[in-house]
Amino acid sequence: MADSIIERLRAGGKKLTKARRAILEALERSSVPITAGELHARLRKVRVPIDLVTVYRNLGMLQKLGLVTAVGLHDGQMRYEVRHGREHHHHIQCRGCGKIVDLMLCPIKKLTAVVEAKTKFAVESHTLEFFGWCPQCR
Amino acid sequence: MADSIIERLRAGGKKLTKARRAILEALERSSVPITAGELHARLRKVRVPIDLVTVYRNLGMLQKLGLVTAVGLHDGQMRYEVRHGREHHHHIQCRGCGKIVDLMLCPIKKLTAVVEAKTKFAVESHTLEFFGWCPQCR
DNA sequence: TTGATAAATGCAAACCATCTGCATTTTGGG
DNA sequence: CCCAAAATGCAGATGGTTTGCATTTATCAA
Structure with missing residues (x-):
């Protein structure tokens, strides 16, 4: 550890x-x-x-x-x-079998400033998850 | 209706x-x-x-x-x-008071193809939520 | 090493959002 | 207007998560 x-x-x-x-x-x-x-x-x-x-x-x-x-x-x-x-990342889960795969990407960082400008909130975090069908299930 | x-x-x-x-x-x-x-x-x-x-x-x-x-x-x-x-959109919620505000934007559409190429999944949907502090609570 | 003490654990029971079973009521087409 | 399918209400079940409390354990200073 x-x-x-x-x-x-x-x-x-x-x-x-x-x-x-x-x-x-x-x-x-x-x-x-x-x-x-x-x-x-x-x-x-x-x-x-x-x-x-x-x-x-x-x-x-x-x-x-x-x-x-x-x-x-x-x-x-x-x-x-x-x-x-x-590293900070997101996920995609298969709607069929429930399999989860890490997605080593994040398009949100650049967006934070936009969100803060629009809402006047101080952005602290976000969640982003994808759903779909894996190769075996589709 | x-x-x-x-x-x-x-x-x-x-x-x-x-x-x-x-x-x-x-x-x-x-x-x-x-x-x-x-x-x-x-x-x-x-x-x-x-x-x-x-x-x-x-x-x-x-x-x-x-x-x-x-x-x-x-x-x-x-x-x-x-x-x-x-329209398809996302949200931001205040960690202090729980207030929710609609965010009329979505940076994900363009990303779907990338995700599909990386994972071989067929992407069906996604969730994206922001969390932070609203003007009153920060 | 030992003892004191705050933190951590186990067990039972509570909680809370959500779902199911079933008898009764309502809706919409013929 | 009638009837079958769909919808509703009520009671009770479910399943993930949390709380209360008595007991155990890790840490640290003497």
């Missing part, structure tokens, strides 16, 4: 527990955002039987610290991915 | 009930996407006391017919807006 992650936890007065370490490692192993339930199942497979509540609490906390990002794909649950060491 | 809406309902074998008409009218009155609960409350105010379940069922159906669009702002519930007669 990266030192910078541990530092950020310390800075937030957080401890590095067995559960927390396992959660972060599982997230780092995943190439696409996963749900709390999926994360919970994977931890069980790796013999780290953490309570689902603990998963939720950690995800919430890690989000607040900016170590984890939440992704909503409108299927009734949130997904999470580590932010550390990964 | 626009004739084209009624036509689309007919084409789908749907009836134009009092409840349904009221739901569509309430949605047309709203300039930004609202939740099922908010919609339900507004209907009550207009003396159309429909069951919340009916609101949900209608929203689901109208979505399938393409008359209504669902918007997810990651606050634990979906929001809905009429699609008929309105």
Whole structure:
């Protein structure tokens, strides 16, 4: 696990527990955002039987610290991915099989100024997700 | 209510009930996407006391017919807006007060081809939402 | 190393948005 | 006006997520 992650936890007065370490490692192993339930199942497979509540609490906390990002794909649950060491990006999900693929692009940065001028809001973040049909499902 | 809406309902074998008409009218009155609960409350105010379940069922159906669009702002519930007669657009929401403003722009159309080339997916739709701080809250 | 203490965990139960089943009512075509 | 299909209301279920509380664990200073 990266030192910078541990530092950020310390800075937030957080401890590095067995559960927390396992959660972060599982997230780092995943190439696409996963749900709390999926994360919970994977931890069980790796013999780290953490309570689902603990998963939720950690995800919430890690989000607040900016170590984890939440992704909503409108299927009734949130997904999470580590932010550390990964570039800002977006996703596309198949409407058939649910497969998710990272999209290493972002056309929004240039647009922020326009949005701020139009709305007088201070833009803080954005979400951008694509939906479609993967090669197998179309 | 626009004739084209009624036509689309007919084409789908749907009836134009009092409840349904009221739901569509309430949605047309709203300039930004609202939740099922908010919609339900507004209907009550207009003396159309429909069951919340009916609101949900209608929203689901109208979505399938393409008359209504669902918007997810990651606050634990979906929001809905009429699609008929309105241009494709996106939104920005204030992290302070929750205020939502329409953003009549979309930088994504040009990007679809790029995404399809990169992923081999057939892109069907996308979501794009901004978050920030409104003039009053920042 | 030990002890104190704040943080973290597990378990049970609560919450909340949303959906389902079913009996009853309403709509629209014939 | 009648009737079948569609729609509604009510009650209760569902599933993701959160909260309360007693117990355990990580950290740090002595």
